Structures are given as C-alpha cells and as structure tokens.
Amino acid sequence: MTTTTGPAHARLPLLVLGAGRDLASERGVECPGDLPAPSDPDLVARARAARAALGDRVFVLGHHYQRDEVIEFADVTGDSFKLAKEAAARPDAEWIVFCGVHFMAESADILTSDAQTVILPDLAAGCSMADMAAIDQVEECWDELVEAGVAEATVPVTYMNSSAAIKAFTGRHGGTICTSSNAKTALTWALEKAGAGGKVLFLPDQHLGRNTYARDLGGSLDDCVVWDPHRPMGGLTPEQLRDATMILWRGHCSVHGRFTVDAVEAARRTIPGVKVIVHPECRNEVVELADEVGSTEKIIKTIAAAPAGTAWAVGTELNLVQRLAAQFPEQQIAFLEKNVCYCSTMNRIDLPHLVWALESLVEGRVVNTIRVDDQVAHDARVALDQMLALPGETSKD
Numbered sequence: 346m347t348t349t350t351g352p353a354h355a356r357l358p359l360l361v362l363g364a365g366r367d368l369a370s371e372r373g374v375e376c377p378g379d380l381p382a383p384s385d386p387d388l389v390a391r392a393r394a395a396r397a398a399l400g401d402r403v404f405v406l407g408h409h410y411q412r413d414e415v416i417e418f419a420d421v422t423g424d425s426f427k428l429a430k431e432a433a434a435r436p437d438a439e440w441i442v443f444c445g446v447h448f449m450a451e452s453a454d455i456l457t458s459d460a461q462t463v464i465l466p467d468l469a470a471g472c473s474m475a476d477m478a479a480i481d482q483v484e485e486c487w488d489e490l491v492e493a494g495v496a497e498a499t500v501p502v503t504y505m506n507s508s509a510a511i512k513a514f515t516g517r518h519g520g521t522i523c524t525s526s527n528a529k530t531a532l533t534w535a536l537e538k539a540g541a542g543g544k545v546l547f548l549p550d551q552h553l554g555r556n557t558y559a560r561d562l563g564g565s566l567d568d569c570v571v572w573d574p575h576r577p578m579g580g581l582t583p584e585q586l587r588d589a590t591m592i593l594w595r596g597h598c599s600v601h602g603r604f605t606v607d608a609v610e611a612a613r614r615t616i617p618g619v620k621v622i623v624h625p626e627c628r629n630e631v632v633e634l635a636d637e638v639g640s641t642e643k644i645i646k647t648i649a650a651a652p653a654g655t656a657w658a659v660g661t662e663l664n665l666v667q668r669l670a671a672q673f674p675e676q677q678i679a680f681l682e683k684n685v686c687y688c689s690t691m692n693r694i695d696l697p698h699l700v701w702a703l704e705s706l707v708e709g710r711v712v713n714t715i716r717v718d719d720q721v722a723h724d725a726r727v728a729l730d731q732m733l734a735l736p737g738e739t740s741k742d
C-alpha cells in the first residue's frame with residue numbers, strides 16, 4: 346500500500362525509503378526468493394531470456410536517472426509523467442515493471458487500468474523529496490491555514506514528485522499536479538484561481554515553487570515564505586501567511602539541492618565558452634546564474650539541438666549526464682558539481698533486482714506490487730486530470 350501515515354511522534358524526520366509502513370527499520374530492502382548476485386556473469390542473458398519469455402505481457406519503463414544496465418532493458422525511457430502516460434497507453438501489458446522510484450510507480454498505478462499490475466523491482470527505491478511531505482503533516486498544515494484564515498484563498502499545487510496521498514489531498518482541495526515541464530502553466534492557473542490576494546501552497550519542492558514564481562513569472566522572492574512542517578504554524582506568523590503569495594513546503598531534492606554557485610563559477614572559469622544548464626529543482630541562486638533551466642526532457646532536447654562543439658556543464662542526475670556525454674561525443678559535456686553523487690534511491694534498482702522481478706513473473710509470481718488505495722487513487726486522479734486540462738497541456742513530458 347502506498348499512503349504514508351502514522352502519529353507525528355512516531356514518524357522519522359525523513360522517511361528515506363519506500364512506502365513508509367515500518368518506521369522503525371529500513372524498509373523494503375529484502376527480496377523474498379533468490380536475488381541474483383551482481384557478479385553473476387549471466388545476468389544480461391537472464392534478463393534477455395526473461396523478457397523474451399514474457400513478450401508483450403510485460404512493459405518495462407526506465408526513468409532517465411536509472412543505471413545504463415537497467416536502461417538497456419527499458420521499452421521506453423523518460424521522466425516520471427511521460428513514463429506514467431506510456432504505461433497508460435499500453436493497456437495490453439499485464440505487468441508494468443517500473444524502473445524508477447516509488448511515487449512514480451504509484452502514478453503509473455493510478456493512470457493504468459485495474460487489470461494491470463505495476464511492479465517496483467526494489468521497494469527501497471523511494472524519493473527523499475517525496476518523503477519530506479507526509480500526509481498527516483500536510484493535513485495539519487491545511488488545518489493551520491484554516492485557523493489563520495487563509496485556506497479559502499489558497500490553491501495547492503503539488504509536484505509530481507510526491508506520494509499518492511499528497512496528490513489526493515491536492516485533488517480534494519481543488520488544486521493541480523505539475524511537472525517540471527509545466528510548472529509555469531500550473532502556477533499561473535492556480536494564482537488566477539486563487540484570485541486577488543490569493544495564495545498557492547506549493548508541495549513538496551520549495552525550489553521548483555520558488556524558481557517558477559520568481560524566474561518564470563517574474564514574482565518577487567519577498568512574496569515567498571517557507572512552511573516548516575516540524576514547527577508549529579510552519580514557523581510562520583499569521584501576518585507572514587497573510588502577506589505571502591507563495592507558501593513553499595520545506596522540501597528539496599537531495600541531488601539537485603546540492604549544486605552550488607561555486608560550481609557554476611568554477612565551470613565558467615575552467616571551461617571556455619561553457620553554457621550551464623540546470624534542473625529547476627536546484628536552488629534559486631544556482632538557477633539564476635545558469636544559462637538554461639529545464640526539466641530532464643528539456644535538458645536532453647537542448648543538448649541534442651545544440652551545434653557540435655558546444656561546451657555544457659550540466660546540473661542534473663549523474664547517470665543522465667554520463668549518458669548524454671556518451672550519446673553526444675561531438676559536444677563537450679561536463680557534470681556541474683564534483684560533490685554530487687547519483688540519486689541513491691534511484692540506484693537501488695539494479696540489474697539483479699530487475700532480473701529477479703522478471704524471472705519471478707516467468708515463474709508465475711508477481712512481486713513488489715504497487716497498488717494505491719481506491720479512494721486515494723480517485724482523489725489523486727482528480728488532481729492529475731486537472732493538470733491534463735491546463736491550457737496547452739497536451740503531451741507534456
């Protein structure tokens with residue numbers, strides 16, 4: 346199951362792994378059955394054989410931040426929303442094996458039919474950003490906004506990188522989901538809906554919310570406040586809440602939040618003619634210094650369209666940057682920040698887990714199913730459908 350619940354005192358400050366049921370221990374790290382050893386020289390052959398045996402009954406999705414060894418077996422690659430839509434477009438596939446993280450598999454389950462089963466090869470593949478907004482914290486926040494007299498004028502906008510429970514909250518309160526591709530459109534819609542003096546509660550990535558408001562819509566940083574879920578009233582006064590236009594949840598990406606101004610300046614010093622391109626989950630001061638800002642899909646398209654010989658310093662997940670460097674050898678592609686690592690939870694999905702999931706299906710065992718509660722799925726779908734109904738929202742990726 347998918348919702349993260351539990352009394353506030355029992356919750357870890359940061360739920361680092363997966364579904365959030367067993368808060369006292371590392372979750373989802375055991376695979377019942379035989380997980381192949383990473384050193385098994387037959388892993389690639391075993392993955393190919395299992396894929397061939399399953400044929401069109403299985404559809405494998407690979408997020409851009411996955412390892413090469415996994416991407417090799419993906420039927421399609423993309424960002425989270427593109428992959429969920431791809432899954433929904435394959436109603437004949439009985440099993441959707443999602444090589445990504447937990448919230449992505451939840452979205453795929455919401456958007457696919459009841460006859461399809463979504464499988465996450467390693468249940469420990471969570472997302473630290475999504476885990477920074479637990480549903481009881483968000484409900485508490487809303488109650489406090491009601492108390493402060495601002496909830497009525499507040500529209501929630503929730504990033505795709507969130508649990509199904511938070512998406513469902515957004516649906517129940519008349520908000521919308523957004524992706525890093527359409528955040529500007531989503532925020533424009535929400536601010537219009539909120540009306541004069543209205544507000545947006547942006548969940549769970551403060552950086553995407555701040556960057557979209559300030560950089561894309563020309564808003565002032567002074568209009569933004571940060572809601573800290575670990576402090577009463579989010580650490581804010583009623584006056585601060587009343588004066589704010591953007592109430593930003595205090596969440597961030599553990600990967601993109603680590604890129605620094607120093608790294609941008611170092612790239613400019615050391616790489617002649619370099620263009621810096623970063624993801625909007627990076628901090629505002631980094632985004633402000635970059636030449637280009639965009640989702641993973643935009644980063645890929647921008648680099649693919651650039652003339653040969655262009656030098657790039659890229660601020661996004663390392664697996665993708667390495668793949669871009671291999672794919673476009675005519676360009677000079679560098680990773681922006683030497684102190685940033687791979688996304689550790691994304692990298693939980695490796696070839697042994699993928700082989701284990703596929704071979705289990707061949708043997709008739711469906712493992713690591715991700716199934717969202719019906720009511721949660723219904724409410725989350727309302728918010729996802731609102732996103733799809735945004736102006737110009739046809740095939741965003």
Ligand code: SF4
Nearest residue numbers: 472473598599600688
């Ligand atoms: S890169 Fe960041 S947002 Fe994406 S899965 Fe990893 S922690 Fe979550």
